[in-house]
Amino acid sequence: MTKPITIQDVKVILTQPGTCRLAIVKVITSEPGLYGLGCATFTQRIHAVAAAIERHLKAFLLGRDVSRIEDVWQMAMVNGYWRNGPVLNNAISGIDQALWDIKGKRAGMPVYDLLGGKVREAANVYVHADGPTPQDVAARVKEFVADGYRYVRVQQGLYGGGGTPTPPPDGSVEGAYYDPRTYRRVTLQMLEHVRAEVGDGVELLHDVHERLHPSAAVAFAKDVEAFDLFFLEDLLAPEDIAWFERVRAQTTTPLAMGELFNHPLEWRTVTEQRLVDFLRMHVSQMGGITPARKAADMAHTYGLRTAWHGPADTSPVGHAANLHLDLWSPAFGIQEWYQPSELDRAMFPGLPEVRDGYLYPNESAGLGIEIDEDLAAEYPVIDGVENWTQARLPDGSPVRP
Ligand code: MG
Numbered sequence: 001m002t003k004p005i006t007i008q009d010v011k012v013i014l015t016q017p018g019t020c021r022l023a024i025v026k027v028i029t030s031e032p033g034l035y036g037l038g039c040a041t042f043t044q045r046i047h048a049v050a051a052a053i054e055r056h057l058k059a060f061l062l063g064r065d066v067s068r069i070e071d072v073w074q075m076a077m078v079n080g081y082w083r084n085g086p087v088l089n090n091a092i093s094g095i096d097q098a099l100w101d102i103k104g105k106r107a108g109m110p111v112y113d114l115l116g117g118k119v120r121e122a123a124n125v126y127v128h129a130d131g132p133t134p135q136d137v138a139a140r141v142k143e144f145v146a147d148g149y150r151y152v153r154v155q156q157g158l159y160g161g162g163g164t165p166t167p168p169p170d171g172s173v174e175g176a177y178y179d180p181r182t183y184r185r186v187t188l189q190m191l192e193h194v195r196a197e198v199g200d201g202v203e204l205l206h207d208v209h210e211r212l213h214p215s216a217a218v219a220f221a222k223d224v225e226a227f228d229l230f231f232l233e234d235l236l237a238p239e240d241i242a243w244f245e246r247v248r249a250q251t252t253t254p255l256a257m258g259e260l261f262n263h264p265l266e267w268r269t270v271t272e273q274r275l276v277d278f279l280r281m282h283v284s285q286m287g288g289i290t291p292a293r294k295a296a297d298m299a300h301t302y303g304l305r306t307a308w309h310g311p312a313d314t315s316p317v318g319h320a321a322n323l324h325l326d327l328w329s330p331a332f333g334i335q336e337w338y339q340p341s342e343l344d345r346a347m348f349p350g351l352p353e354v355r356d357g358y359l360y361p362n363e364s365a366g367l368g369i370e371i372d373e374d375l376a377a378e379y380p381v382i383d384g385v386e387n388w389t390q391a392r393l394p395d396g397s398p399v400r401p
Pocket residue numbers: 207209233234259
């Protein structure tokens with residue numbers, strides 16, 4: 001029996017080339033020059049993920065056979081006895097994606113080939129258009145369309161519609177205030193304007209970001225039916241999943257959710273009960289490629305499609321992992337995509353590229369992405385307290401962002 005290639009070292013690379021703190025895991029093997037990269041980005045709690053890897057998982061991993069991805073994943077998830085949760089899942093994802101990268105490099109195959117091979121050459125992507133007025137949003141959509149994009153998420157005032165006209169009570173604390181009623185009104189006006197301006201040739205998406213109370217959410221899903229959305233995202237919070245049944249009973253607006261899911265029971269429930277049309281977990285948040293491919297297969301069985309979470313708080317390594325899943329899975333629906341900077345491309349050689357609204361891989365073995373560690377070191381993470389997540393209602397009540 002040939003001697004297995006084993007894990008020799010595990011490094012966490014924290015860097016911030018843009019607005020988001022990124023965590024990249026590098027698994028170094030006993031084979032000279034052979035290593036893998038994975039995304040472990042939980043941008044708001046990045047140091048906790050780094051500690052989970054460096055202080056806990058690394059000792060567990062050293063000396064293990066790099067070929068046994070499933071075994072490592074299963075055991076890493078239960079070795080601490082208490083399992084799941086965003087910190088541990090992201091930490092395990094960094095290891096898991098790196099092991100898939102290593103397996104692909106050893107085989108001389110891209111990861112999509114290991115999964116079963118391509119069913120498409122590239123992935124349709126959607127991008128984000130935002131603006132302070134309906135006219136600004138429509139203009140941004142037209143720019144994207146001119147650049148070849150066919151799917152655009154439209155938001156006015158990002159999440160929550162951009163503030164509240166009602167002053168909070170005297171003595172209220174600072175926060176990201178918004179008014180659900182205002183949000184609902186301005187968003188419906190924006191959607192009506194944008195659809196009229198851009199016509200039916202563009203697929204429009206919208207993210208509610210859990211900003212409505214459940215009954216209002218049911219009404220909103222009915223209201224937007226007229227605008228023929230590709231999907232309506234996060235209409236309800238994971239805590240309010242039971243309300244989806246009422247939404248389904250009253251409208252055919254396609255629904256997407258999943259970026260906040262931590263536990264398999266969360267995606268199992270919405271899939272088995274067909275409460276949504278698209279599963280859009282943050283692949284590092286759910287634990288990496290190993291659980292994501294199982295969720296994609298389950299989605300396919302139940303007639304759902306995938307739309308993996310992919311804004312700027314997914315690292316370029318994570319975006320590469322998303323794309324390999326997209327190219328392989330018959331359940332693929334759409335891929336969320338961000339606008340990489342020149343610095344992102346310099347720091348992460350091999351970052352997938354968009355042409356005519358399609359995201360293409362670079363066809364290298366493994367995940368096909370590298371990191372320039374010297375350049376990453378020049379951009380250390382900037383610590384701070386997140387403001388946009390300190391959402392409050394007009395009367396000052398704290399709510400989910
Ligand atoms: Mg979202």
